[in-house]
Amino acid sequence: MAIKKQFLKSKPVCKVTFTVPAKEAKEVLVVGNWNNWDAKAEPLQKLKNGTFKGTVNLESGNSYEFKYVVDGQWQNEEQADAFVWNEFAASDNSVINL
Template identity: 75%
Template sequence: MAITKQFLKSKPVCKVTFTVPAEGANEVKVVGNFNEWNTEATALKKLKNGTFKGTVNLEKDKSYEFRYLVDGQWKNEDQADAFAWNDYAADENSVINL
């Protein structure tokens, strides 16, 4: 898994690209407080090599909690900037700092 950050000079925005290797998966979504934890909001596109990839524009100078939803199973980003405990899920969320 990987996260790529591209900060824009003209806007207070960072283009964040999420890449998830999930060759056997049918569907991968990135879900977090930036999309109100809506499990239908941000689906990643499956590439020919079996990797799922998608880009989200996020406001810079903020931190966001998120997780991946891979065929209905919650997964964390192992390259996240940090992890935050979530009492609701009784598990950790990945954190990205922009």
Template identity: 75%
Template sequence: MSIKKQFLKSKPVCKVTFTVPAETADTVFVAGNWNNWNTNAEPLKKLKNGSFKGTVNLESGKDYEFKYVIDGEWQNEVEADAYNWNDYACSNNSVLQL
């Protein structure tokens, strides 16, 4: 799994590209506090090499909590900037620091 951040000079936006190696998966989504944890809002596209990839534009200067939803199973990003405990889910959320 990986995250690539590209900060735009013209406006306070960061293009965040998520890449998830999930060769046997059918669907991968990114759910986070920017999309109200909607498990269908940010689908990642399956590439020929079997990984999934997608880009989300997020406002710079903020922290965002998120998780991947791989075939309905919630997973954290191993390269996250940090992790925050979530009492509701009784697990950590991945954190993006922009």
């Protein structure tokens, strides 16, 4: 898994590209507090090599909590900037700092 950040000079926006290797998966989503944890808001596209990839525009200067949903299973990003405990889910959430 990987995260790539591209900060725009013209706007206070960061293009965040999420990449998840999941050859056997049928569907991978990225959900977080920027999209109210809506599991259908940010589907990642499956590439020919079996990797899922997608880009989300997020406001710079903020931190966001998120997780991946791989075929219905919630997973964290191993390379996240931080992790924070989520009482509701009784597990950690990944954090990205922009």
